[in-house]
Amino acid sequence: MKFQSRYRQHTIVMRSATYEPLPGMQRSKLVPQIVATFTGPQRLFDSEADQRTNNWSDEDRIALEDWLFNHPKYMIDFFVAPGEEIPEEYKELSQRKAPEKPRICEKFEIIDNDIIRCPEPVTAGRSFCKAHDGSEQQKIVGQAGSGNVGLTTTKG
Numbered sequence: 408m409k410f411q412s413r414y415r416q417h418t419i420v421m422r423s424a425t426y427e428p429l430p431g432m433q434r435s436k437l438v439p440q441i442v443a444t445f446t447g448p449q450r451l452f453d454s455e456a457d458q459r460t461n462n463w464s465d466e467d468r469i470a471l472e473d474w475l476f477n478h479p480k481y482m483i484d485f486f487v488a489p490g491e492e493i494p495e496e497y498k499e500l501s502q503r504k505a506p507e508k509p510r511i512c513e514k515f516e517i518i519d520n521d522i523i524r525c526p527e528p529v530t531a532g533r534s535f536c537k538a539h540d541g542s543e544q545q546k547i548v549g550q551a552g553s554g555n556v557g558l559t560t561t562k563g
């Protein structure tokens with residue numbers, strides 16, 4: 408699974424390296440760290456490539472992927488890389504975590520035969536931005552020069 412970060416040299420540590428004492432023995436066993444390191448110009452982390460490089464078990468790699476999907480910064484600081492299919496079991500979670508697009512103003516204007524929607528965000532609980540609040544919701548139905556303009560959508 409490939410993930411892409413917004414940031415260069417981004418590292419997310421799931422588990423630090425620890426020494427696990429072995430009963431009845433002098434030495435302890437090193438439990439290697441598990442980290443997602445986003446590298447290269449595309450700022451990618453490839454869990455399968457890093458599994459091979461770091462000798463992680465399949466369980467470790469799967470635990471890391473699951474941990475990343477459930478990470479609070481997933482869909483904010485890092486994403487599934489473009490071209491990668493989000494596994495079925497994480498699709499709903501990914502949608503839920505996707506930040507909501509801000510609603511924009513429903514004021515439409517016709518400029519040079521183009522319908523331009525005001526790009527300003529709405530004031531909370533309203534359909535229009537500050538400047539256009541109080542405007543009637545518009546239904547533009549075919550005029551403005553050539554062709555049928557035909558715009559009826561007023562809901563964002």
Ligand SMILES: [Zn+2]
Pocket residue numbers: 512513514525526527535536537538539
């Ligand atoms: Zn507006």
